[in-house]
Amino acid sequence: MSAALDTGSAGPLLEVEHLTMRFGGLVAIDNVSFDAADREITAIIGPNGAGKTTVFNCLTGFYKPTEGRLALDRGGRPYLLERMEGHDIAHHAGVARTFQNVRLFGNMSVLENLLVAQHNTLMRASGYSVLGLFGVPSYRKAEREAIDLARFWLDRVNLTARADEPASSLPYGDQRRLEIARSMCTRPCLMCLDEPAAGLNPRESADLNRLITDIRDEHGIGILLIEHDMSVVMQISDHIIVLDYGRKISDGTPEQVRNDPAVIRAYLGEEEDEELPPEVAADVAADAAKSGPAGGEGA
Amino acid sequence: MAVLAAEPGAAARGVDWRHVLKESALAAFIALMLTITMVGLRTLDSGGSLIIETRFPEVAVAVLLVFLGRFGLVLTREGMPLPVLIGGVVVAAAGLFLPLPATVLRVMTVAGGIILALRAGWVLWRHSAVTADREARDLAMDRVGASVQRVTRYVAPLAIAFAVALPFIPGLNDRSSIDIATLVLMYVMLGWGLNIIVGLAGLLDLGYVAFYAVGAYSYALLATTFGWSFWLCLPLAGVFAASAGLILGFPVLRLRGDYFAIVTLGFGEIIRVILLNWYDFTNGPDGISSIPRPSFFGLATFTRRPGEGDTAFHDLFGLDYSTVHRVIFLYYLILALALIVNFFSLRVRKLPIGRSWEALREDDIACQALGINRRNIKLAAFTFSAMFGGIAGSFFATRQGFISPESFTFIESAVILAIVVLGGLGSQAGVVLAALLLIGMPEVLRELEQYRMLAFGGAMVLIMLWRPRGLLAHRDPTVTLHGGGRGAKAGEAVAAAGAPAQ
Numbered sequence A: 001m002s003a004a005l006d007t008g009s010a011g012p013l014l015e016v017e018h019l020t021m022r023f024g025g026l027v028a029i030d031n032v033s034f035d036a037a038d039r040e041i042t043a044i045i046g047p048n049g050a051g052k053t054t055v056f057n058c059l060t061g062f063y064k065p066t067e068g069r070l071a072l073d074r075g076g077r078p079y080l081l082e083r084m085e086g087h088d089i090a091h092h093a094g095v096a097r098t099f100q101n102v103r104l105f106g107n108m109s110v111l112e113n114l115l116v117a118q119h120n121t122l123m124r125a126s127g128y129s130v131l132g133l134f135g136v137p138s139y140r141k142a143e144r145e146a147i148d149l150a151r152f153w154l155d156r157v158n159l160t161a162r163a164d165e166p167a168s169s170l171p172y173g174d175q176r177r178l179e180i181a182r183s184m185c186t187r188p189c190l191m192c193l194d195e196p197a198a199g200l201n202p203r204e205s206a207d208l209n210r211l212i213t214d215i216r217d218e219h220g221i222g223i224l225l226i227e228h229d230m231s232v233v234m235q236i237s238d239h240i241i242v243l244d245y246g247r248k249i250s251d252g253t254p255e256q257v258r259n260d261p262a263v264i265r266a267y268l269g270e271e272e273d274e275e276l277p278p279e280v281a282a283d284v285a286a287d288a289a290k291s292g293p294a295g296g297e298g299a
Numbered sequence B: 001m002a003v004l005a006a007e008p009g010a011a012a013r014g015v016d017w018r019h020v021l022k023e024s025a026l027a028a029f030i031a032l033m034l035t036i037t038m039v040g041l042r043t044l045d046s047g048g049s050l051i052i053e054t055r056f057p058e059v060a061v062a063v064l065l066v067f068l069g070r071f072g073l074v075l076t077r078e079g080m081p082l083p084v085l086i087g088g089v090v091v092a093a094a095g096l097f098l099p100l101p102a103t104v105l106r107v108m109t110v111a112g113g114i115i116l117a118l119r120a121g122w123v124l125w126r127h128s129a130v131t132a133d134r135e136a137r138d139l140a141m142d143r144v145g146a147s148v149q150r151v152t153r154y155v156a157p158l159a160i161a162f163a164v165a166l167p168f169i170p171g172l173n174d175r176s177s178i179d180i181a182t183l184v185l186m187y188v189m190l191g192w193g194l195n196i197i198v199g200l201a202g203l204l205d206l207g208y209v210a211f212y213a214v215g216a217y218s219y220a221l222l223a224t225t226f227g228w229s230f231w232l233c234l235p236l237a238g239v240f241a242a243s244a245g246l247i248l249g250f251p252v253l254r255l256r257g258d259y260f261a262i263v264t265l266g267f268g269e270i271i272r273v274i275l276l277n278w279y280d281f282t283n284g285p286d287g288i289s290s291i292p293r294p295s296f297f298g299l300a301t302f303t304r305r306p307g308e309g310d311t312a313f314h315d316l317f318g319l320d321y322s323t324v325h326r327v328i329f330l331y332y333l334i335l336a337l338a339l340i341v342n343f344f345s346l347r348v349r350k351l352p353i354g355r356s357w358e359a360l361r362e363d364d365i366a367c368q369a370l371g372i373n374r375r376n377i378k379l380a381a382f383t384f385s386a387m388f389g390g391i392a393g394s395f396f397a398t399r400q401g402f403i404s405p406e407s408f409t410f411i412e413s414a415v416i417l418a419i420v421v422l423g424g425l426g427s428q429a430g431v432v433l434a435a436l437l438l439i440g441m442p443e444v445l446r447e448l449e450q451y452r453m454l455a456f457g458g459a460m461v462l463i464m465l466w467r468p469r470g471l472l473a474h475r476d477p478t479v480t481l482h483g484g485g486r487g488a489k490a491g492e493a494v495a496a497a498g499a500p501a502q
Helices: A002-006 A052-059 A086-093 A110-116 A119-125 A137-156 A172-184 A202-219 A230-236 A254-258 A261-268 A278-298 B002-006 B017-038 B056-077 B081-097 B103-126 B134-168 B175-200 B209-226 B230-252 B258-277 B324-349 B352-362 B364-369 B374-400 B410-423 B428-444 B446-466 B490-496
Strands: A014-023 A026-036 A041-045 A067-074 A077-080 A095-097 A190-194 A222-226 A239-244 A247-252 B041-046 B049-054
Touching (some): A026 A052, A026 A067, A026 A239, A041 A230, A052 A095, A052 A190, A077 A086, A110 A137, A110 B352, A230 A254, A247 A254, B017 B056, B056 B081, B134 B428, B175 B410, B209 B230, B209 B258, B230 B374, B324 B374, B324 B428, B352 B374, B364 B374, B410 B428, B410 B446
Parallel strands (some): A026 A247, A041 A239, A095 A190, A190 A222
Antiparallel strands (some): A014 A067, B041 B049
């Protein structure tokens, strides 16, 4: 199935060119360019404050980039994200995102969260509320379809049994998965996941990896992923971009990035000014040794 | 302490007397500071000169009462409810016979003693301190809210039937009862209208009275200037108020939270000041008088002797003339209008626009990320809310027959908001309950006029302490996957779920 669809897309899904974001004198992102492809997981990694979330905020319209071009190709139709309003980016261009600190509609039920995500479809079906007010059959049908889509995603993230409970009553891991399900209900072509594994235990984290790779394989969308957990990144990414102090310092497959001296320098510091106490240095070395084989499996 | 409180039988074991006395003394000291000027000194006008009369015995008694009251409360908490129960009864009885300097103090002594005794008795009976667990209480209140919500489904039709039958129930069908009922319904309608923007969309609108004023003046001016009928002006007033909402909506779109509240507060005042100062147009502080009364759907009038070509209502139905007919008609009119607003609100909650309003209240950043155009839905909330306010305003104008800017002060906005907040944001039944409490009670208990605002403030403080989300704040989902029996049919639902979508 995926082979048949492959012929459809020619260029990359997203082309980021010379993206720069300044806040006053602070340069949060400095001339970053990269591509993200359909059916691929592109991870953006980097130390804290490297500008990863800022890239997401530029892509999804929460910030207007100071400079640069963000070109998205949705099934042959081009969009320039830097010129669009935030809600249009999600609605028309089909860029969905999740947030570092989960942002659910806490007092609304799980199912309602997924229906809000289909707002634009339902709004049109309800004749911008006029027809819906009188409960015309076409709106009822659209709502049933929306509930079916919501149920499909609830089954995927294993939350069907809790569909009628308030979203805030779910455990943290479930909330994370619900947020992903909610973004998928907008039928996006590019999904931006901002640290989806933060705060999850190893088992939940493994489930999440499977969910993300399944979404990539079954729905043929591109996924941008910010993640700190290197085991996640190395296992599931097809392509990694490394940012440091707002600049791109490396770009390539997990294998290439792991062996890139610039990346090692950014994460572990220069060897000259490294004056770690011996026991800490030993720890670091042990960590590096541990993450090596773990990453190897995935790649 | 919690353990002690749980078994009051274990009385004096470990009561920290120094702490108890210190806490009671502190309360008494605060009472002293408050009463010494407010109660202790009183200016008297005697023969043209102003003299100060001192009333220190009253102060002493008040401070003593506060001391004893606090002492009793703390002792109850510390696990000695039995002595407190006896003490409360003794104080209440003593209050009846002791020579006290003022009647108010006597009432306070007796009431305080009884309340203390009741509380201690409750603790004895339940074997636990009532205030023990705030969270458990909150949960219990939420369960109450949920069950009220369930009950509402059956009570609402009964309540509507009662409201419809009210003018024919003997004993309640006199003019003043129907007037009070009309007033309550007006506030119910305003509360439901405001609930759309405050309760659903979560935007704190402190200037709702502005739309009420726009509606009232629209009708009054159109009717007195052009002689247009009420039935034509009613929708027009709604349209004008909705336009006012739209105009206000644009500048405040980018604001939220406190800033939004301040701008709407300002807008409410601007409208009032314009009405006050644009003398040529609005007749300024003199207001607009002799606003025409509504006709019976344009078919008949409510006058004893109708003019040329008009039919009188009592002739139309072959009744004897009575002034109550118009009052009853107005009552039914506002009932119908309020029910329309209610129908709209209940209906719209289940529509995508209503859900997006609630989503906006929960998290507006997430709304944008889901492709919801926040500007449009905020404007829609504003416009609908304003429209209903305007319609209620034109009803107000036709009922009163006279309007002036005096009727549209900030306190009106505050009362409507208090109804919505007290009832529980977003709760339709809560608005009715709160309107009955805030509007109906003071009207019924007219004699308590001077304590009305005091009681009002006190009630609000208590509600905010015990039930910060409002009396009936409980939200039922607008749509369910498993129907009422949540979770019960979960397995079945999982099995039934096919593979739609992509």
